[in-house]
Amino acid sequence: xxxxxxxxxxxxxxxxxxxxxxxxxxxxxxxxxxxxxxxxxxxxxxxxxxxxxxxxxxxxxxxxxxxxxxxxxxxxxxxxxxxxxxxxxxxxxxxxxxxxxxxxxxxxxxxxxxxxxxxxxxxxxxxxxxxxxxxxxxxxxxxxxxxxxxxxxxxxxxxxxxxxxxxxxxxxxxxxxxxxxxxxxxxxxxxxxxxxxxxxxxxxxxxxxxxxxxxxxxxxxxxxxxxxxxxxxxxxxxxxxxxxxxxxxxxxxxxxxxxxxxxxxxxxxxxxxxxxxxxxxxxxxxxxxxxxxxxxxxxxxxxxxxxxxxxxxxxxxxxxxxxxxxxxxxxxxxxxxxxxxxxxxxxxxxxxxxxxxxxxxxxxxxxxxxxxxxxxxxxxxxxxxxxxxxxxxxxxxxxxxx
Amino acid sequence: xxxxxxxxxxxxxxxxxxxxxxxxxxxxxxxxxxxxxxxxxxxxxxxxxxxxxxxxxxxxxxxxxxxxxxxxxxxxxxxxxxxxxxxxxxxxxxxxxxxxxxxxxxxxxxxxxxxxxxxxxxxxxxxxxxxxxxxxxxxxxxxxxxxxxxxxxxxxxxxxxxxxxxxxxxxxxxxxxxxxxxxxxxxxxxxxxxxxxxxxxxxxxxxxxxxxxxxxxxxxxxxxxxxxxxxxxxxxxxxxxxxxxxxxxxxxxxxxxxx
Numbered sequence: 267x268x269x270x271x272x273x274x275x276x277x278x279x280x281x282x283x284x285x286x287x288x289x290x291x292x293x294x295x296x297x298x299x300x301x302x303x304x305x306x307x308x309x310x311x312x313x314x315x316x317x318x319x320x321x322x323x324x325x326x327x328x329x330x331x332x333x334x335x336x337x338x339x340x341x342x343x344x345x346x347x348x349x350x351x352x353x354x355x356x357x358x359x360x361x362x363x364x365x366x367x368x369x370x371x372x373x374x375x376x377x378x379x380x381x382x383x384x385x386x387x388x389x390x391x392x393x394x395x396x397x398x399x400x401x402x403x404x405x406x407x408x409x410x411x412x413x414x415x416x417x418x419x420x421x422x423x424x425x426x427x428x429x430x431x432x433x434x435x436x437x438x439x440x441x442x443x444x445x446x447x448x449x450x451x452x453x454x455x456x457x458x459x460x461x462x463x464x465x466x467x468x469x470x471x472x473x474x475x476x477x478x479x480x481x482x483x484x485x486x487x488x489x490x491x492x493x494x495x496x497x498x499x500x501x502x503x504x505x506x507x508x509x510x511x512x513x514x515x516x517x518x519x520x521x522x523x524x525x526x527x528x529x530x531x532x533x534x535x536x537x538x539x540x541x542x543x544x545x546x547x548x549x550x551x552x553x554x555x556x557x558x559x560x561x562x563x564x565x566x567x568x569x570x571x572x573x574x575x576x577x578x579x580x581x582x583x584x585x586x587x588x589x590x591x592x593x594x595x596x597x598x599x600x601x602x603x604x605x606x607x608x609x610x611x612x613x614x615x616x617x618x619x620x621x622x623x624x625x626x627x628x629x630x631x632x633x634x635x636x637x638x639x640x641x642x643x644x645x646x647x648x649x650x651x652x653x654x655x656x657x658x659x660x661x662x663x664x665x666x667x668x
Numbered sequence: 669x670x671x672x673x674x675x676x677x678x679x680x681x682x683x684x685x686x687x688x689x690x691x692x693x694x695x696x697x698x699x700x701x702x703x704x705x706x707x708x709x710x711x712x713x714x715x716x717x718x719x720x721x722x723x724x725x726x727x728x729x730x731x732x733x734x735x736x737x738x739x740x741x742x743x744x745x746x747x748x749x750x751x752x753x754x755x756x757x758x759x760x761x762x763x764x765x766x767x768x769x770x771x772x773x774x775x776x777x778x779x780x781x782x783x784x785x786x787x788x789x790x791x792x793x794x795x796x797x798x799x800x801x802x803x804x805x806x807x808x809x810x811x812x813x814x815x816x817x818x819x820x821x822x823x824x825x826x827x828x829x830x831x832x833x834x835x836x837x838x839x840x841x842x843x844x845x846x847x848x849x850x851x852x853x854x855x856x857x858x859x860x861x862x863x864x865x866x867x868x869x870x871x872x873x874x875x876x877x878x879x880x881x882x883x884x885x886x887x888x889x890x891x892x893x894x895x896x897x898x899x900x901x902x903x904x905x906x907x908x909x910x911x912x913x914x915x916x917x918x919x920x921x922x923x924x925x926x927x
Contacts (some may be wrong), residue, residue: 288893289759289886316759318892353831418834420798421807445829449810452795456766456802461890464762464793483899484791491896498890535839536807539824544832555926579923597849603789604704604848612926614919629899635922636905637915651922652905653915663916 269333270310270317274299276329279306286324291315317496319475332475332496340437343499346372347408347436349427350383350399351446357383357395360442362402362512364505367469368440369403369513371478374471375437378405382430384423384530386412396523401515407523408434412530419538420450422530428457429528436500438478440469443504451504461495462502467509468492477501483626508609549606550599553582556610558601558628560586560645562617562638562657569594571661572616578668584608586624602627616657620645669722669820672779673713674769674800675706675741677734678790702737705785707744709846711853713783714745716818723747725776729757729768735869742864743856749869750776756874756881761889762791766799768884771877773804776870780840781823786811786847797845807842813850 279302281294291314297307308330310321322330348368350361365381372379381399385392396407410430416422431439431454439454441447443465455462468481472494478501481492495501550556557576563569569589576583585595587602601608603623609630616637618624625648628634636649637657646652653660680699702710710726717724726741728734729752738749752772760768773779782801787794794810801808814826816835824837828847838844856864874884881887908918 314886316886316889316892318894320894419836424802445811448794449798449808452762452798453802453808455795456763456799459763459890461761461763462795462799463891464791464795479894484896489896490899491893493891493893495891533807535822537837538834539837540835542826542833542835555923579920580927581923612922614922633922633926635908635919637919646905649905651908651918653908653919655912655915659912660916660919663912664920667913667916667920 269312270315270319270321271331271333272308272310273329273331274307275301276327277307278302278327278329279304279308281308282326283308283321283324283330286320288318288320289314289316292321319472319477319494319496322474340497340499343435343437345378345380345434345436346375346438347380347382347431347434347440347500348404349439349441349447349450350381351442351444352383352385355387357398358442358444358507359512360444360447360505360507361399363507363510364440364442365399365403366512367505367510368438371438371469371471372405375476377437380404380434380436381407382410382427382526383407384410384412384426386414386417389525392525393523397517398515400519400521400523401517403513403519404521406521408526409523410526410528410530413532416530416532417538418541419532419536420446420453421536422533423450424453424457425533426526426528426530427454430526431458431500433527439500439502441502441504443506447504451502455502458500458502460498460500460502461493462504463493463495464504466503466505469503469505469510478503550582550584550601550608551606553608553610555579555581555612556584556601556608556614556631557581558584558586558613558615558618559589559595560616560618560624561588562619563589564617564658566594568658568661571658571665575661575665578665582610586618586621615645615649616661618645619643620648669717669720669781670777670779671713671717671722671724671781671783672727672773672776673706673709673724673741673746673783674796675710675726675728675737675785676703676788677701677728677730677737678703678788700733700737702740703785703788703790705787705789705846705848707785707853708848708850709783709785710741710744710746711851712815712846713781714854715851716781716815717745717747720818720820722780725750725779727752727769727772727776729753729760729765729772732871735871738869739864739867740856742867743860744854745860748867751869751871752877753871754874754879754884756879756884759886759889760884761891762793762795762799763890764884764888766796766803767888768877768879769796769800770803771879772872773800775872775877778841780842782841782843784843784845786845794845797843801843804841804843807838808844809836809838809842810845812844812846815850
């Protein structure tokens with residue numbers, strides 16, 4: 267399926283590639299074929315090499331490259347496919363965001379962007395929905411017809427999507443990292459036996475290799491990892507909602523709506539018995555301003571004051587995990603890795619020390635003001651403004667000034 | 669009935685530290701724990717086993733030291749444990765991991781219900797459950813928050829969605845992934861710990877599990893990490909000086925500006 271090769275005419279035997287290889291798959295050895303002063307050439311141990319391509323960009327002399335060989339040519343795969351999820355007969359916002367990003371990737375690869383959706387409505391309605399996707403940037407829309415009773419069950423969609431991919435061979439296939447997408451995409455990836463990167467926040471095309479570089483947070487956002495899928499197609503990723511930008515819809519955009527030869531059928535042994543709509547409660551996920559309490563708030567009595575302040579200011583309140591564990595706050599208010607990820611315009615952290623699990627939940631806040639009596643508290647590293655004070659003194663002052 | 673619970677060894681998250689120079693995660697292995705989400709799966713598996721009869725097997729892929737955590741699963745209610753361990757499994761991405769776990773499922777003769785945590789706290793991918801189900805060719809339901817009914821043939825569950833929840837009935841064999849708080853994990857009991865010391869524990873190498881080594885470890889992993897880096901740091905926080913009254917005024921002004 268391809269391998270990393272070293273050009274003996276260009277290799278200087280410098281060993282820079284040895285240093286960048288994380289797998290220890292490269293050694294620089296003496297070789298009579300060497301054309302350099304050292305008489306050495308970089309040798310790739312194909313047993314250890316994962317074809318990650320780090321060494322290609324690590325070689326300043328362009329001596330290392332990927333030889334795709336004569337195998338089942340990856341170059342047979344063309345086009346960018348975006349799966350457009352629907353809820354209640356409308357496309358999810360992330361579908362349009364993916365089309366915006368997909369357009370950019372397709373233009374860079376000089377290929378077509380197809381929007382794929384699974385739809386139980388009739389042909390005319392499907393045509394109308396497909397047009398909408400084209401207006402948001404797709405070159406064509408592919409409708410996968412769906413039995414009514416197969417709707418909303420990802421397993422029913424997965425087989426149909428695999429069939430479509432095997433027939434049309436896209437090089438890239440993207441899904442929204444919604445709960446549905448994060449269940450459907452891995453089922454499709456395992457069916458196709460290809461790679462899948464979860465919850466990406468950055469997608470780009472590597473100029474040299476043409477590979478899709480998929481960047482995602484790991485360890486609760488404390489580490490970013492860039493991942494590629496060099497030997498398998500399609501290159502699949504789920505993309506976090508709310509990150510990519512949708513294009514403004516343009517009704518004059520041209521493109522055709524086609525119906526896939528496959529269809530989503532209700533697989534036996536799987537039934538959706540009931541759809542329960544949650545009452546629209548105010549979630550801290552959508553709050554514009556959050557006052558976030560940590561252990562520094564301390565007691566039930568103090569928490570009551572903070573809640574009073576939130577009420578007067580009309581802000582939401584969040585908390586760190588210890589406050590939930592000790593029963594002071596309820597779980598829906600918990601911010602962090604095992605609670606909510608929040609993205610307010612303003613986050614005020616009161617007595618929050620800044621454990622990394624908590625920080626993982628607040629990285630999307632636009633402005634963070636932290637109040638803590640410990641000037642070295644880790645929360646200050648994530649904050650824009652640093653208030654070194656006892657947080658309850660400040661709360662009491664705020665209440666007094668209102 | 670046969671139940672399997674899949675667990676992952678993760679660094680105790682309180683101990684996750686980044687090396688300031690290399691930006692690599694400092695892992696010294698000593699503080700590894702059972703992935704917190706998996707503890708809910710262990711407990712649910714134990715409760716369903718108690719209700720329906722049968723056995724609960726804890727299953728993992730990892731280094732030999734994972735035995736300690738698998739024995740902990742036994743002290744928390746599992747009957748026995750299986751570890752897939754081999755150099756050939758090293759470097760697995762989610763597809764290769766699902767394959768290795770599927771070999772473990774087959775090595776113990778399959779199961780009616782396989783339980784997994786919703787995701788692991790180190791990788792955050794949430795992909796193993798669905799990939800495992802597809803690799804085994806069986807059903808799956810993710811994000812299960814409640815078991816409403818279980819029979820010899822099927823299970824009815826409530827899964828959380830962005831807009832509320834779905835009630836789904838799924839025939840065995842199946843994989844479910846569970847969310848936090850579906851049940852309250854029990855603490856290991858003294859008798860449980862004692863039992864776990866001599867409970868059946870088996871390991872399988874790639875060869876013993878008849879693995880196709882083109883599908884394991886690095887060879888079987890379509891994806892590879894080319895770069896890791898710490899997210900861009902912000903510029904240093906601007907100090908807000910003055911008395912608590914001044915600082916309170918600053919905060920109130922900030923609230924007003926946003927609103």
